[in-house]
Amino acid sequence: MAVYTEISDDELDGLLSQYDIGKALSYKGIAEGVENSNYFLHTDKGFYFLTLYEKRVRTEDLPFFLGLMEHLAANGFVSPRPIPAKDGATLKEVAGRPSAIIEFLDGRSVRRGEALHCSLLGDTLARLHTISGSFELSRTNTLSVENWRPLFDSCRTDNPDQLFPDLFSAVEEELDYLEKHWPSELPSGVIHADLFPDNIFFLNDKVSGVIDYYFACNDFFAYDLAICLNAWCFESDGSFNITKARKLLNGYRSVRPFSDAEMNCLPLLCRGASVRFLLTRLYDWLNQIEGALVKPKDPIEYYKKLQFHQAVTSAAAYGLD
Amino acid sequence: MAVYTEISDDELDGLLSQYDIGKALSYKGIAEGVENSNYFLHTDKGFYFLTLYEKRVRTEDLPFFLGLMEHLAANGFVSPRPIPAKDGATLKEVAGRPSAIIEFLDGRSVRRGEALHCSLLGDTLARLHTISGSFELSRTNTLSVENWRPLFDSCRTDNPDQLFPDLFSAVEEELDYLEKHWPSELPSGVIHADLFPDNIFFLNDKVSGVIDYYFACNDFFAYDLAICLNAWCFESDGSFNITKARKLLNGYRSVRPFSDAEMNCLPLLCRGASVRFLLTRLYDWLNQIEGALVKPKDPIEYYKKLQFHQAVTSAAAYGLD
Numbered sequence: 001m002a003v004y005t006e007i008s009d010d011e012l013d014g015l016l017s018q019y020d021i022g023k024a025l026s027y028k029g030i031a032e033g034v035e036n037s038n039y040f041l042h043t044d045k046g047f048y049f050l051t052l053y054e055k056r057v058r059t060e061d062l063p064f065f066l067g068l069m070e071h072l073a074a075n076g077f078v079s080p081r082p083i084p085a086k087d088g089a090t091l092k093e094v095a096g097r098p099s100a101i102i103e104f105l106d107g108r109s110v111r112r113g114e115a116l117h118c119s120l121l122g123d124t125l126a127r128l129h130t131i132s133g134s135f136e137l138s139r140t141n142t143l144s145v146e147n148w149r150p151l152f153d154s155c156r157t158d159n160p161d162q163l164f165p166d167l168f169s170a171v172e173e174e175l176d177y178l179e180k181h182w183p184s185e186l187p188s189g190v191i192h193a194d195l196f197p198d199n200i201f202f203l204n205d206k207v208s209g210v211i212d213y214y215f216a217c218n219d220f221f222a223y224d225l226a227i228c229l230n231a232w233c234f235e236s237d238g239s240f241n242i243t244k245a246r247k248l249l250n251g252y253r254s255v256r257p258f259s260d261a262e263m264n265c266l267p268l269l270c271r272g273a274s275v276r277f278l279l280t281r282l283y284d285w286l287n288q289i290e291g292a293l294v295k296p297k298d299p300i301e302y303y304k305k306l307q308f309h310q311a312v313t314s315a316a317a318y319g320l321d
Numbered sequence: 322m323a324v325y326t327e328i329s330d331d332e333l334d335g336l337l338s339q340y341d342i343g344k345a346l347s348y349k350g351i352a353e354g355v356e357n358s359n360y361f362l363h364t365d366k367g368f369y370f371l372t373l374y375e376k377r378v379r380t381e382d383l384p385f386f387l388g389l390m391e392h393l394a395a396n397g398f399v400s401p402r403p404i405p406a407k408d409g410a411t412l413k414e415v416a417g418r419p420s421a422i423i424e425f426l427d428g429r430s431v432r433r434g435e436a437l438h439c440s441l442l443g444d445t446l447a448r449l450h451t452i453s454g455s456f457e458l459s460r461t462n463t464l465s466v467e468n469w470r471p472l473f474d475s476c477r478t479d480n481p482d483q484l485f486p487d488l489f490s491a492v493e494e495e496l497d498y499l500e501k502h503w504p505s506e507l508p509s510g511v512i513h514a515d516l517f518p519d520n521i522f523f524l525n526d527k528v529s530g531v532i533d534y535y536f537a538c539n540d541f542f543a544y545d546l547a548i549c550l551n552a553w554c555f556e557s558d559g560s561f562n563i564t565k566a567r568k569l570l571n572g573y574r575s576v577r578p579f580s581d582a583e584m585n586c587l588p589l590l591c592r593g594a595s596v597r598f599l600l601t602r603l604y605d606w607l608n609q610i611e612g613a614l615v616k617p618k619d620p621i622e623y624y625k626k627l628q629f630h631q632a633v634t635s636a637a638a639y640g641l642d
Contacts, residue, residue, distance in 0.1 A: 028352070
């Protein structure tokens with residue numbers, strides 16, 4: 001939860017004067033978002049979100065993120081639409097931060113998805129992959145296999161085993177393996193790359209919104225599935241729920257069938273997806289910002305997921321037949 | 322900013338089934354409120370706030386707070402209305418916490434009130450004092466003169482001067498003075514007792530809402546004015562803005578004239594109001610909760626305000642003639 005940047009009334013009025021969405025009647029900071037400051041905004045024309053991009057988001061990436069949301073929404077995908085200002089731009093600035101005003105979407109995220117949610121998630125993820133195929137911009141994944149070792153190196157501490165026994169040596173070994181075996185060619189395009197339960201809204205047993213495109217990038221479609229398998233198909237006790245996994249994968253391939261190569265790579269991609277979140281969590285854990293309003297998440301959760309996937313020998317373990 | 326208690330979908334649905342306000346379409350934690358968890362709630366019938374009362378609010382006080390808001394709103398005052406459930410009750414329970422669903426009011430608080438806001442504030446405060454005269458419940462002020470010394474005693478540390486040089490001896494001396502001179506009789510009734518800029522909304526140069534009644538209690542009306550003088554009439558450099566004070570007091574007496582006794586006591590009440598906020602801030606400063614999402618406010622700001630009022634010899638210093 002976070003509101004990092006406060007906006008004054010004058011700053012808000014100045015921003016809104018560039019839009020055709022009326023005058024601000026009220027605005028409240030929202031206790032959500034790790035990377036950004038988010039405000040809930042009521043104007044005399046409706047309800048919106050105002051997002052201020054904080055330092056962790058690179059300004060040069062914003063046209064990609066906002067453009068992707070526009071493209072998805074314009075093509076019938078459940079992405080909130082960035083509201084264009086009078087000059088047509090969706091990216092503006094307020095309180096010294098890049099900002100965007102985003103459509104308010106109804107719907108509720110689930111804390112722990114059931115099988116039905118996993119099925120809907122799969123279907124939705126495949127639609128995102130399909131529709132983003134006609135999006136013109138691209139963005140390199142800055143958290144992919146070649147970035148993991150430098151990130152890991154920046155996590156080194158004098159006494160690694162004191163905090164997390166065996167973790168550092170295990171990750172080192174895994175990185176050797178992943179760098180050697182990571183596929184170079186698989187069907188790819190724009191992926192969400194962070195489709196955790198927080199980032200998808202449901203309403204009346206349908207998906208009503210997919211939000212938070214700030215990790216979206218070009219990468220293997222099946223890697224997005226691997227991220228979702230990790231985020232949605234483990235129970236809180238660490239056990240893997242193969243029913244949910246099957247629903248997720250079958251939901252996906254009902255829209256976009258995947259190739260044998262993708263299926264065969266899935267265990268490896270799941271290992272990579274585990275390492276990716278393990279490392280960013282580890283980094284955040286070791287670099288906690290004093291006064292930050294967000295508690296870092298436990299890296300060990302993803303170490304356990306990694307161990308599960310290391311023992312997997314084929315995609316059958318994920319319910320695929 | 323704070324959301325201390327998370328609500329599950331099932332808990333929210335269970336709560337809403339007791340009301341006539343439709344089904345939840347979305348809800349978001351609001352980055353506001355020190356004492357409570359606050360959610361912004363959208364149902365198919367409208368927008369609301371859902372407040373969960375956390376430990377710092379005494380459950381037995383809730384009927385007073387919610388009843389006061391109902392009474393004020395029913396009598397044309399700009400208080401948000403607590404929404405009654407089907408059984409007529411405004412106080413319910415969700416996620417193991419007492420809860421209330423409150424009307425959503427538009428308007429924006431000002432970070433630093435101008436003279437116009439002070440004038441409107443005075444008028445509004447006097448209306449609150451007048452209308453609450455017909456409210457049947459009462460609540461003792463648990464942060465009044467007799468509570469300050471025990472609170473101060475609980476702030477004692479081994480090395481008081483290390484943190485705040487001279488503060489502890491100055492407060493001790495002031496407490497001696499206040500306990501000796503605090504008035505026993507002045508016009509009194511229900512006061513807001515916490516009408517800081519955060520807690521009043523403006524829209525089109527009118528007051529559109531007064532919120533956060535969780536310190537409301539029975540006490541001297543003029544003490545509420547003293548709290549507002551402190552909260553609204555000092556500039557950020559610590560200087561006292563007598564124009565704002567005059568606007569506040571004249572706005573007030575245009576609705577409810579105050580007696581000579583109230584006027585004469587004002588400097589003393591301002592000293593008391595300074596000590597009250599100095600002490601709660603000092604307590605919060607010394608008892609910071611690890612992981613709390615709210616940074617404690619600086620107690621020294623109120624020590625400086627106290628010093629200003631100690632030098633005041635008559636209410637003329639506040640712009641009264």
